[in-house]
Amino acid sequence: MASKKIQEKTTERKRAKRAVQESREYAESIVETVREPLVVLDADLKVISVNPSFYQTFKVTPEDTEGRLIYDLGNGQWNISGLRVLLEEIIPRSNQFQNFEVDHQFPGIGRKMMLLNARRIYSKGIGAQMVLLAIEDITQRREAEDEIKKLNEDLSLRAIELEAACRELETFTYSVSHDLRAPLLGINGLSRRLLEEYSSRLDAKGRHFLSVIRSGAQKMLQLIDDLLTFSRSEHQEMQLSDIDMGDLAKAVFEELQSITPEHTLSLVIKTLPHARGDRSMIRQVFVNLLSNAIKFTRPKGEGVIEIGCVPGENQNTYYVKDNGIGFDMQYAGKLFGVFQRHHTGEEFEGTGVGLAIVQRIIERHGGKVWAEGKVNEGATFYFTLPIQ
Numbered sequence: 001m002a003s004k005k006i007q008e009k010t011t012e013r014k015r016a017k018r019a020v021q022e023s024r025e026y027a028e029s030i031v032e033t034v035r036e037p038l039v040v041l042d043a044d045l046k047v048i049s050v051n052p053s054f055y056q057t058f059k060v061t062p063e064d065t066e067g068r069l070i071y072d073l074g075n076g077q078w079n080i081s082g083l084r085v086l087l088e089e090i091i092p093r094s095n096q097f098q099n100f101e102v103d104h105q106f107p108g109i110g111r112k113m114m115l116l117n118a119r120r121i122y123s124k125g126i127g128a129q130m131v132l133l134a135i136e137d138i139t140q141r142r143e144a145e146d147e148i149k150k151l152n153e154d155l156s157l158r159a160i161e162l163e164a165a166c167r168e169l170e171t172f173t174y175s176v177s178h179d180l181r182a183p184l185l186g187i188n189g190l191s192r193r194l195l196e197e198y199s200s201r202l203d204a205k206g207r208h209f210l211s212v213i214r215s216g217a218q219k220m221l222q223l224i225d226d227l228l229t230f231s232r233s234e235h236q237e238m239q240l241s242d243i244d245m246g247d248l249a250k251a252v253f254e255e256l257q258s259i260t261p262e263h264t265l266s267l268v269i270k271t272l273p274h275a276r277g278d279r280s281m282i283r284q285v286f287v288n289l290l291s292n293a294i295k296f297t298r299p300k301g302e303g304v305i306e307i308g309c310v311p312g313e314n315q316n317t318y319y320v321k322d323n324g325i326g327f328d329m330q331y332a333g334k335l336f337g338v339f340q341r342h343h344t345g346e347e348f349e350g351t352g353v354g355l356a357i358v359q360r361i362i363e364r365h366g367g368k369v370w371a372e373g374k375v376n377e378g379a380t381f382y383f384t385l386p387i388q
Helices: 002-033 052-059 081-088 139-197 204-235 245-259 281-301 329-334 356-362
Strands: 040-041 047-050 096-106 110-123 126-137 240-243 265-270 275-278 302-310 313-323 368-375 378-386
Touching: 002 052, 002 302, 040 052, 081 110, 110 139, 110 302, 126 245, 139 204, 139 329, 204 356, 240 281, 240 302, 275 281, 275 378, 281 313, 281 378, 302 329, 329 368, 356 368, 356 378
Parallel strands: 265 302
Antiparallel strands: 040 047, 040 126, 096 110, 110 126, 240 275, 302 313, 313 378, 368 378
16 A cells, blocks of 8 residues: 555656646747747846847857856846846845836947846746846837937927918018008009099090009909908907807898899808807808809809708808809819919909918818819808817
8 A cells, every 4th residue: 555655646746747847848938939038037136048039139148148147147238226126126025027128238239228027937846936037129119219209300390490481471471462552552543533534535545554454453452452361361369259150141141242233142041050260250251152152153144052051069061052153073172272263364353362261261260171063063162160
């Protein structure tokens, strides 16, 4: 019986030893396949073993590594006071640490940035506590992050410079436009007086020339006024208030209709939710959109204009729709550019600034604008305003 028990215990020990060996081989096989360098340290922080990636990364041999104190490896790259404190507290206090950065000139591989993580492990096979140290080379990541940071800083600087240049250009435009108005007003006024008071002394050609001069001065004055409005739409301080969009749209339409009584117009206003914005600016949006709708419905005889809204969760989408001459959708992206005209001045009056003003005002309110249309079937201009 005693012999049988001894045999059973011997078998048990062999089975346990084999299990420990298999477990160790299994763990080592995993460690060897890990791409990041791994180091196993004993309680005195001497190297027990490292994985192949450690040798490849740091260009060292087992003779340079195993059995040596971690602080003595290489040229003392791990002999850092902060790292020593962390490593030396792992086993006594069951601590661990993550993301400790080491920026160092390593022998054989040059300057590298390494990210260290460590924790306590326990080996049942040898009945000892150890430290597992994982090392990640983050040099390329840090260089990429630094490059992105530099590019962002450069981009921010360029954006500031561009914004300053735009402000200077707009200030210049405002100043020049303002200074040009005085002589043009003089030309317009004098040419009008010549036509009214001296036309009898001029032949038909002379009167025609004066009419051309006056018409040109009026067009230039309109262009200057539009440029001034465009400039103000960027710099004018916004006075926010609650706006009854239905009442505002109706008032603007009636005002514009009184200027062109010869043009037959009908207006349909759907339910328009109130909006929060600068009333004078939103009024300018309706003035420009409705002016265009009235202008481009003239060839149709009777102009039909619809103003409506598609409510949304975070924003409302307002629109001005007409049955006018429409436009080809391939030009939709260019409609809101400054001086973008798709008809001659002889066909339709205008300066090509009105829709650019609309876009700038709506964007200052946090919205966007776009248009849809079809040749000879009308157009619809949309703008959104956030719900506040």
